[in-house]
Amino acid sequence: MDFNLxxxxxxxxxxESERVKVLILGAGxxxxxxxxxxxxxxxxxxxxxxxxxxxxxxxxxVIENYPGFPEGVGGLELGELFQKQAERFGARFEFxxxxxxxxxxxxxxxxxxxxxxxxxxxxxxxxxxxxxxxIPGEVELTGKGVSYCATCDGWFFKDKKVVVVGGGDSALEExxxxxxxxxxxxxxxRRDQLRAGAxxxxxxxxxxxxxxxxxxxxxxxxxxxxxxxxGLKNVKTGEESTLDTDGLFIFIGHTPNTQLxxxxxxxxxxxYVVTDMEMRTSVPGVYAAGEVNDPHFRQVxxxxxxxxxxxxxxxxxxxxxx
Numbered sequence: 001m002d003f004n005l006x007x008x009x010x011x012x013x014x015x016e017s018e019r020v021k022v023l024i025l026g027a028g029x030x031x032x033x034x035x036x037x038x039x040x041x042x043x044x045x046x047x048x049x050x051x052x053x054x055x056x057x058x059x060x061x062v063i064e065n066y067p068g069f070p071e072g073v074g075g076l077e078l079g080e081l082f083q084k085q086a087e088r089f090g091a092r093f094e095f096x097x098x099x100x101x102x103x104x105x106x107x108x109x110x111x112x113x114x115x116x117x118x119x120x121x122x123x124x125x126x127x128x129x130x131x132x133x134x135i136p137g138e139v140e141l142t143g144k145g146v147s148y149c150a151t152c153d154g155w156f157f158k159d160k161k162v163v164v165v166g167g168g169d170s171a172l173e174e175x176x177x178x179x180x181x182x183x184x185x186x187x188x189x190r191r192d193q194l195r196a197g198a199x200x201x202x203x204x205x206x207x208x209x210x211x212x213x214x215x216x217x218x219x220x221x222x223x224x225x226x227x228x229x230x231g232l233k234n235v236k237t238g239e240e241s242t243l244d245t246d247g248l249f250i251f252i253g254h255t256p257n258t259q260l261x262x263x264x265x266x267x268x269x270x271x272y273v274v275t276d277m278e279m280r281t282s283v284p285g286v287y288a289a290g291e292v293n294d295p296h297f298r299q300v301x302x303x304x305x306x307x308x309x310x311x312x313x314x315x316x317x318x319x320x321x322x
Contacts, residue, residue, distance in 0.1 A: 018118070020117055022046070022123065028057060039090045050126065067301065098260060099113060100260065120321075122286050124261065128256045128291040141221050146248045146250070150164075161246050162182045163248050168253070179209040185207075188218060190215070216234050228245075265288070
């Protein structure tokens with residue numbers, strides 16, 4: 001019997017890798033929007049969702065400032081709507097995670113746990129992850145009273161006292177959400193003024209369950225099997241104290257998820273991908289959108305707009321080549 005070994009080898013390679021025109025890393029608002037626009041351009045984009053479809057927005061209980069939803073919309077629900085709309089035009093979502101990225105030559109190589117993608121263009125929309133306080137007890141008690149997602153864990157603190165650390169929009173939004181369950185929400189901020197928007201500040205200040213502690217940082221999380229108390233320090237006087245609490249929710253900013261691209265595209269000192277107005281990175285054919293390159297606005301609508309711009313730019317790039 002005559003075996004065609006070269007044919008078998010070719011078949012094996014085709015199973016291990018896939019060539020695509022547009023590969024999108026991340027499935028938050030930026031990635032979803034990029035998928036929609038690339039799909040409408042008939043580029044059959046593939047989206048690697050990572051571990052969370054919808055990105056950080058999917059963890060928000062209600063999004064009240066996305067146009068078209070006057071009564072607000074759940075973050076998870078909005079992500080599902082984004083996905084359905086993109087799939088309607090031919091986008092494909094793969095529930096897989098990139099493990100390595102090579103942007104040194106085209107086609108660009110992106111390896112996942114299950115296969116390798118060879119892409120003519122890549123759109124980076126991997127977002128950002130919440131920062132940690134880096135204090136004693138934080139890691140040990142994560143999931144035992146320490147949390148970074150009120151919408152995920154708020155239900156577990158019904159009729160209990162909780163602390164929120166942070167002074168921006170996310171801290172106040174999540175603090176307000178926690179009042180649905182907790183008997184008392186203490187918001188601790190290291191400065192003497194909040195950074196959140198005026199409407200959120202007014203809502204929080206008018207909520208009878210919320211109180212504020214300013215000029216203060218959390219220095220330790222204490223407890224045996226769960227969070228029992230926090231160590232506090234006033235940054236102006238140096239005075240130290242403790243506060244009994246059942247939970248600690250941390251919202252002190254984010255770090256961009258750009259580790260896979262380090263040294264391959266230009267980045268800021270903080271690790272955000274540098275792009276021009278058309279979402280182009282320093283590597284031709286590679287684009288970035290959303291919180292991976294936006295440390296300023298961090299809104300669903302701005303991320304979605306950036307994703308659309310990135311897909312349009314990628315489309316024009318590929319058309320110019322043809």
